[in-house]
Amino acid sequence: VDQFKGITVAMYSCYDEKGEVSTEAAKKLARHYASIGVNGLYVGGSSGEGMLQSVEERKQTLEAVMEEVGREMTIIAHVGAPSTRDSVELSKHAEQVGAHAISAVPSIYYRLSPQSVKHHWQQMIDSTSLPFIIYHIPQTTGFQLSKALLTKMAAQDKVIGVKISAESTFELQQFKAAGGEDFLVFNGPDEQYLAGRSIGADGGIGGTYGVMPELFMKIEKCYVEGKMEEARSWQFIVNDLIAELLAFPSLYGACKAILKLRGLDTGEARLPFLPVPEADMGRLESINKKIITY
């Protein structure tokens, strides 16, 4: 499980100027992260707009990433889709192309019983030999994962961890305790990276890491070396940047626009996510300058 620890960038979607999936852009972005020593990539999750893409587009994106960096980085494929059928198809595909793990949210839109969600996940788990990481993000899915269900899931060898994007560090600690020593917990809220790590997270998966991976790697390094004061000051710097990014009409749109300023053109976020308004470009440029100076 050690290969999953540390900083995993939740990769942003990669499109061309027409808004179609661009394997070229995906490869370039993945290569960029590999070149600066990022440990892993989470492909097709929230930041990756997996839920706004067709099964075919999601496969293309994952294939491009695997081809480019699959031998150097740990790749987690988010395969969650509203239907179990699509999720299973994506799971099998992830295994075929060599992803290191699969991960999934509960099915979205319908209010589902815990039994349905368990069955949904189970179909994916049983369809491959890959490790499975639960993706808990109740603020978007509406599904409150209970400690009882988490414990049941974690009892299976293949279920190696949970990515927690909920903002409660109490829940994070409780899930870690319920899963046991070897059960991995990934911190989701980037603004709480250090808090999550301090209370039991083994690492993190986050979207804003994508525009400032070096800063998150600094927090991680300081934490591991026991330099808590320094770790905290980096987290505070990161949090001011995140607060500024959250003020845009869409966080993903803003982060993708920052990448573009650096020559990493991933196209615009797909609607309904809004692009950065022209009038806000100056503000975006100044955020980018700030990040670059650290």
Ligand code: HMN
């Ligand atoms: C993903 O699946 O793309 C992300 O890892 C999810 C991640 O937890 C992000 N949460 C959401 O987008 C809802 C965070 O990185 C988030 O963007 C960040 O903490 C800013 O609030």
